[in-house]
Amino acid sequence: DGGITQSPKYLFRKEGQNVTLSCEQNLNHDAMYWYRQDPGQGLRLIYYSQIVNDFQKGDIAEGYSVSREKKESFPLTVTSAQKNPTAFYLCASSAGQALSGNTIYFGEGSWLTVV
Amino acid sequence: GQNIDQPTEMTATEGAIVQINCTYQTSGFNGLFWYQQHAGEAPTFLSYNVLDGLEEKGRFSSFLSRSKGYSYLLLKELQMKDSASYLCAVWRAGSYQLTFGKGTKLSVIP
Numbered sequence: 001d002g003g004i005t006q007s008p009k010y011l012f013r014k015e016g017q018n019v020t021l022s023c024e025q026n027l028n029h030d031a032m033y034w035y036r037q038d039p040g041q042g043l044r045l046i047y048y049s050q051i052v053n054d055f056q057k058g059d060i061a062e063g064y065s066v067s068r069e070k071k072e073s074f075p076l077t078v079t080s081a082q083k084n085p086t087a088f089y090l091c092a093s094s095a096g097q098a099l100s101g102n103t104i105y106f107g108e109g110s111w112l113t114v115v
Numbered sequence: 116g117q118n119i120d121q122p123t124e125m126t127a128t129e130g131a132i133v134q135i136n137c138t139y140q141t142s143g144f145n146g147l148f149w150y151q152q153h154a155g156e157a158p159t160f161l162s163y164n165v166l167d168g169l170e171e172k173g174r175f176s177s178f179l180s181r182s183k184g185y186s187y188l189l190l191k192e193l194q195m196k197d198s199a200s201y202l203c204a205v206w207r208a209g210s211y212q213l214t215f216g217k218g219t220k221l222s223v224i225p
Contacts, residue, residue, distance in 0.1 A: 031211050042119075042202065042215040043158070050211055058212070090157055094211075103148070104213055106157040 003027070004107035006091050012115050013078065013085065021076045021110045023091035032074035033092040033104065036060060043090065049074055078112060086114050119216035121203050126222045127193055135188045135219045137203030145208040149177050149188045152200045152218065161188070161201075190221075198223045 004025045013019045025032065031050050035043040045058030049068040063082025068074055074093075078085045091107040118140045127133040139147070146165040150158035164170055164179035164186060176189040188201055200218040207214065 033211075033213075035215075040123075040217065042217040043204075045212060045214075048211050056211075088155075103160050103163060105160065109155075109157045 004091055004093055004105060006089075006107035006110050008110060009108065010111045010113075012113050014115060016080045018077055018079050019112065021078070021089055021091070021112070023074045023076065023107060025072055025074075025091075025093045025107075027093055027095075027105065028071075029093035029095050029105075030071070031094045031096060032068070033094075034058075034064070034066065034074070034076045035090045035092065037088040037090060037109075046076065085112055087112060119203055119205060119214060121201075121216045121219045123217070124220045124222070126224060127190075129193055129195060129223055129225050131193050132189065132191050133193060133221065135190070135201050135203075135221065137186045137188070137216060139184050139186070139203070139205050139216075141184075141205050141207060141214070143208035143210070144181060144205065146206040147177075147179055147186050148202075148204040148206070148213065149175075149186075150202040150204065152202055154199075158202055193223050195223050195225070197221065 007022045033048045034046040037043050044060050046064050047066045049055040052071050055066050065077045089110045092104045094102045094104045096102045121137045149161040152158040162177040169178045174191045179186045200220045202218045203216040204213050
């Protein structure tokens with residue numbers, strides 16, 4: 001089945017550690033995104049990538065890093081510089097930019113907790 | 116920049132009709148999305164409006180007025196499973212950035 005797969009579903013991070021969240025899509029979409037969701041808050045854009053080997057910062061990129069070496073993969077690293085990383089992380093993809101029909105589809109999400 | 120407002124919470128009765136409003140201010144506009152999100156799950160796509168008017172899809176309808184910066188999501192014949200958060204999101208023209216409102220938590224009661 002076509003879709004977006006995120007792993008792990010649940011992840012615990014110790015203070016000072018870097019952790020990487022995986023995101024893979026088989027929808028043949030060019031664009032991929034990472035959003036963060038905190039309780040009572042909307043989704044906030046961390047990074048996005050329009051095409052392989054290219055990515056752009058979103059509204060809250062500090063303390064995060066990404067790579068886009070393959071079209072189907074867009075991993076997110078939460079670094080120790082991110083002071084409040086506990087949140088629900090959502091990966092998404094779309095066929096292209098803001099044009100009619102280019103809906104953004106989401107993965108199942110990853111819960112990250114700092115312990 | 117962009118600003119999207121929607122009510123924080125709403126309560127409605129099973130079988131009734133509920134309207135969830137969304138107002139937005141954006142520099143450039145290329146469509147508005149509604150997503151449904153159950154607690155702890157990913158958002159799922161409900162509707163997309165890029166032109167003014169009403170889009171109907173089963174029990175759900177979405178309306179857009181670009182001149183007023185206003186949209187609503189109409190849910191008919193409410194069911195208990197419709198209890199969820201409903202997210203309004205705006206595509207900024209010429210970009211890859213979809214900006215979300217904070218969501219409206221709908222509780223359907225018997």
